[in-house]
Amino acid sequence: MMDRRTFIRNTTYSGLLLSTGAYPLIASDKEPEITRLTILHTNDVHSRIEPFPMDGSKNEGLGGVAKRATLIKKVREEQENVLLLDAGDMFQGTPYFNFFGGEVEIKLMSELGYDAGTIGNHDFDGGIDGLNRQLVHANFPLIVSNYNFDNTVMKGKTQPYKIFHKGGLKIGVFGLGIELNGLVPQSLYKETVYNDPIAAAQKWASYLKNEEKCDYVICLSHLGYKYGPDENKISDRYLAENSENIDLILGGHTHTFLKEPERMKNKVGNPVLINQVGWAGIILGRIDVFFEKNKKGTCITCKNLLVGPNS
Amino acid sequence: MRYIFILLSIFLTSCGKQWHLADTKARTYRIEKASFPVDVKAAGIIEPYKLQLDKTMNEVISYCEQELTKGKPSSNLTNWFTDVLLEESQKLVTDSLDFAIQNYGGIRLPAIPKGDVTVGKIYELMPFDNIMYIVEMKGSHVQQLFDKMAESGGWPVSRNVYFEIAYGKAKNIKIKNVLLDNDKVYNVALPDYIANGGDNLTFLKELESHNTGALIRDMVINHLRENKLRNINIKSNTEKRIVE
Numbered sequence: 001m002m003d004r005r006t007f008i009r010n011t012t013y014s015g016l017l018l019s020t021g022a023y024p025l026i027a028s029d030k031e032p033e034i035t036r037l038t039i040l041h042t043n044d045v046h047s048r049i050e051p052f053p054m055d056g057s058k059n060e061g062l063g064g065v066a067k068r069a070t071l072i073k074k075v076r077e078e079q080e081n082v083l084l085l086d087a088g089d090m091f092q093g094t095p096y097f098n099f100f101g102g103e104v105e106i107k108l109m110s111e112l113g114y115d116a117g118t119i120g121n122h123d124f125d126g127g128i129d130g131l132n133r134q135l136v137h138a139n140f141p142l143i144v145s146n147y148n149f150d151n152t153v154m155k156g157k158t159q160p161y162k163i164f165h166k167g168g169l170k171i172g173v174f175g176l177g178i179e180l181n182g183l184v185p186q187s188l189y190k191e192t193v194y195n196d197p198i199a200a201a202q203k204w205a206s207y208l209k210n211e212e213k214c215d216y217v218i219c220l221s222h223l224g225y226k227y228g229p230d231e232n233k234i235s236d237r238y239l240a241e242n243s244e245n246i247d248l249i250l251g252g253h254t255h256t257f258l259k260e261p262e263r264m265k266n267k268v269g270n271p272v273l274i275n276q277v278g279w280a281g282i283i284l285g286r287i288d289v290f291f292e293k294n295k296k297g298t299c300i301t302c303k304n305l306l307v308g309p310n311s
Numbered sequence: 312m313r314y315i316f317i318l319l320s321i322f323l324t325s326c327g328k329q330w331h332l333a334d335t336k337a338r339t340y341r342i343e344k345a346s347f348p349v350d351v352k353a354a355g356i357i358e359p360y361k362l363q364l365d366k367t368m369n370e371v372i373s374y375c376e377q378e379l380t381k382g383k384p385s386s387n388l389t390n391w392f393t394d395v396l397l398e399e400s401q402k403l404v405t406d407s408l409d410f411a412i413q414n415y416g417g418i419r420l421p422a423i424p425k426g427d428v429t430v431g432k433i434y435e436l437m438p439f440d441n442i443m444y445i446v447e448m449k450g451s452h453v454q455q456l457f458d459k460m461a462e463s464g465g466w467p468v469s470r471n472v473y474f475e476i477a478y479g480k481a482k483n484i485k486i487k488n489v490l491l492d493n494d495k496v497y498n499v500a501l502p503d504y505i506a507n508g509g510d511n512l513t514f515l516k517e518l519e520s521h522n523t524g525a526l527i528r529d530m531v532i533n534h535l536r537e538n539k540l541r542n543i544n545i546k547s548n549t550e551k552r553i554v555e
Contacts, residue, residue, distance in 0.1 A: 034333065035330070046419075047438075049357055049360075049361075050357070050361065051342075051344065053431075053432075054344075055424050055426060055427075055432075056378075056424035056425060056426055057420075057421075057422055057423075057424040058421060058422060059421075060344075060424075061343060061344030062341070062342060062343060062344070063342050064342060064349075065353055065357070066349040066350050066353040066354040066357060067342050067346065067347040067348070067349055067350070068342055068347075069350035069352070069353035070347040070348050070349065070350040071340055071342065071346075071347045073350065074347075092438050092439070093419055093435065093438050094431075094434065094435055094438065095364050095367075095368050095431055095434045095435075095438075096360060096364065097438065098434060098438060098440070099360075099363070099364060100360055104356070104357065104360050107356055108353055108356055108357070111352060111353055111356055112353065125439065168330075169330060182508065182509065182510065182511040182513065183509070183510070183511075184509075185503075185504065185507055185509065215330045215332075216332070230462060230479065247332070259339075260337050261335075261337050273335065275337065277339060281342065282341065282342060283339045283340065283341055283342070284339065284340040284342065285337070285339055286337065286338050286339065286340065287335060287336070287337045288335070288336045288337070289332065289334075289335050290332075290333040290334040290335070290336075291330040291331060291332060291333060292330070292331045292333040293329070293330055293331075294329070294331060
């Protein structure tokens with residue numbers, strides 16, 4: 001399943017892990033086989049094609065797609081199994097969107113090699129027809145599992161999930177969009193139907209984990225990280241606690257800068273991570289997930305999914 | 312071929328090994344000015360669009376004397392923005408307007424720094440193609456609207472508005488220094504997004520409204536251009552219109 005080059009790289013890595021003392025070293029005659037999945041992610045880039053202008057403002061000089069492209073290429077050179085994902089609101093925020101309707105954003109995401117994105121509320125700002133027009137520039141799928149586009153021009157243009165095969169791993173990705181009524185004028189989203197994100201999550205995460213036997217399930221969410229107690233809205237934290245079979249929620253909408261992913265327990269007590277990296281492409285998030293291949297029930301390097309900074 | 316595939320699947324699933332989630336590590340990359348070189352290919356995609364935009368967007372149309380910062384419950388940026396909306400809206404209608412408002416999320420920059428202000432800056436401040444509406448609302452509706460603002464900690468409101476937030480509700484509301492009259496009809500300038508019930512202000516949809524046809528962004532740009540001819544800069548006004 002694994003080519004020789006990958007195998008050597010991975011065994012070297014696992015040897016390194018064990019020798020650092022960070023992992024419990026259990027006597028075994030063979031070092032475990034470890035594969036790393038590297039997930040890179042953005043959210044709410046909001047048409048920030050160029051860096052913020054150098055005008056003395058707080059964000060001056062930050063961001064910029066052409067620099068992000070270099071960084072992504074560098075990570076791809078270093079890592080075998082990379083997934084690049086976006087959690088919605090690609091559009092709206094600079095004149096690039098007002099004048100070119102999202103064409104520049106989508107062309108660049110295609111050039112950067114995004115594997116998938118989901119749809120944010122502002123991706124409807126040019127109308128559903130405007131979004132549909134830009135899809136010809138996309139070489140990556142828009143994944144959304146709780147919007148029904150059957151009575152719109154977007155019918156058949158999105159998908160509820162996608163499975164990626166990386167280094168022998170099966171990674172399932174599905175997507176959740178925010179309630180549009182009251183947030184986006186109906187004249188823009190037209191006959192798009194919003195369905196309950198929790199029900200959609202339960203359905204697709206279970207399908208990916210239990211039927212497709214995915215090793216890792218990622219939810220691309222534009223629901224928002226969390227809301228106040230008075231706001232009756234579904235957030236990523238609510239989703240995490242009320243669903244099963246999701247390993248990682250990559251969120252957006254609330255422009256939250258999380259220093260590190262939040263670790264939560266899902267409905268049945270299993271760990272689920274939530275991450276979000278602010279907005280405008282100032283930050284590129286990276287999560288490395290290590291998988292050990294072994295006989296059922298045994299896992300030498302498994303630790304309790306502590307999340308800390310990379311060394 | 313199909314046969315081989317089935318054989319292969321049996322081999323792969325029957326080897327008795329499976330992947331265990333062993334560890335997760337996270338980090339972030341901050342994309343700063345001198346952090347990473349520009350990728351030539353991506354920059355090449357941007358270039359023709361950038362050239363088209365720069366001609367229009369780099370025009371300097373004003374000077375900001377002091378940094379304006381967006382904040383709740385009141386701020387100098389939201390005060391300035393809504394005052395411009397009130398002044399410019401009044402030019403479009405004959406009836407006297409009482410005040411203007413803007414939804415908090417409609418202002419998309421956290422600040423306007425001190426210095427030259429370009430057309431591009433106003434696009435980033437107000438990227439939405441929102442149109443200015445005038446809505447006639449009774450005092451009781453104003454109360455309802457301000458309660459909604461209070462619930463989220465305060466929204467941009469123009470001069471002529473004062474209220475206090477107490478337990479998530481708007482109290483002691485004064486319009487033009489006079490206590491709110493529940494039966495009086497007030498003329499309010501606000502974006503079509505809100506007039507059409509955006510941000511869950513559904514009740515506004517039922518009220519009498521007038522479409523001025525003017526794009527809010529253009530109103531602000533024209534305002535600044537006209538003021539520039541008269542050497543009027545953007546000034547900071549820190550008046551506390553909403554008090555917690």
